Amino acid sequence: MKIPALLVACLMAVAASPLARAEYGDVVINNFSDAAGMRPVVFPHWFHRVRFRCKVCHADLGFQFQAGGNQIDMLKIIDGQFCGACHNGELAWNVENCNLCHSGKPGTPTQVHESTLQRLGRTAATAPRPAASAAAAAR
Ligand code: HEC
Ligand code: HEC
Numbered sequence: 001m002k003i004p005a006l007l008v009a010c011l012m013a014v015a016a017s018p019l020a021r022a023e024y025g026d027v028v029i030n031n032f033s034d035a036a037g038m039r040p041v042v043f044p045h046w047f048h049r050v051r052f053r054c055k056v057c058h059a060d061l062g063f064q065f066q067a068g069g070n071q072i073d074m075l076k077i078i079d080g081q082f083c084g085a086c087h088n089g090e091l092a093w094n095v096e097n098c099n100l101c102h103s104g105k106p107g108t109p110t111q112v113h114e115s116t117l118q119r120l121g122r123t124a125a126t127a128p129r130p131a132a133s134a135a136a137a138a139r
């Protein structure tokens with residue numbers, strides 16, 4: 001009796017993990033890049049999450065929990081803020097590797113790439129809102 005339950009749990013865990021990755025997947029950061037003629041930044045969140053605690057970035061380094069929620073520019077990075085706290089040639093490769101960070105497709109909006117929220121947002125923007133029409137019908 002216990003074995004099938006365990007199997008199901010394992011299968012569910014396997015099935016769920018790619019979704020979890022997509023939800024906290026790569027973050028495209030494009031507040032300034034397009035305008036400056038640079039490709040947008042693709043931040044591989046998962047890659048960093050498995051190496052550092054959330055607190056390192058979201059408390060100690062002050063990254064807001066929001067795609068595009070930080071006003072990051074190269075002066076700050078070279079000054080050791082944000083990405084520059086680590087990408088300084090000591091903890092990780094340095095800022096001269098422009099293309100490793102600026103690797104996005106031009107014109108890509110700031111977003112969590114392919115996240116569930118992003119997809120829902122896309123449908124919500126095009127489809128009529130069920131909650132709003134239900135409220136209107138009730139009036
Ligand atoms: C460690 C990652 C990283 C590296 C390496 C990097 N950048 Fe950036 N850069 C960023 C981030 C993050 C932003 C903010 C992106 C945005 O909001 O559009 C940014 C923004 C910019 C901007 C727009 C804002 C500003 O400062 O004017 C320019 C231009 C830019 N980078 C040029 C470069 C060049 C040139 C190089 C290589 C010499 C480089 N970057 C290397 C992460 C990086
Ligand atoms: C190496 C630094 C780093 C670590 C470690 C890290 N994050 Fe992030 N996180 C970021 C950056 C950078 C962004 C994007 C911010 C931006 O676009 O300006 C982000 C964005 C987010 C977002 C917003 C995504 C959205 O939907 O807008 C959430 C939520 C988040 N992180 C949660 C976490 C959690 C939970 C952990 C730990 C398990 C974690 N982060 C670890 C750097 C980090």
Ligand code: HEC
Nearest residue numbers: 041042043044047052056082083085086091092093100101
């Ligand atoms: C807390 C430290 C830390 C911060 C903050 C940080 N990184 Fe990194 N990053 C690393 C380390 C460590 C590596 C691995 C370096 C290596 O392999 O030599 C890495 C690797 C990367 C890679 C390569 C991933 C791969 O698949 O090889 C990219 C791209 C990157 N960082 C972009 C960024 C950008 C953009 C930011 C800011 C938004 C940022 N990082 C902030 C520590 C950090």
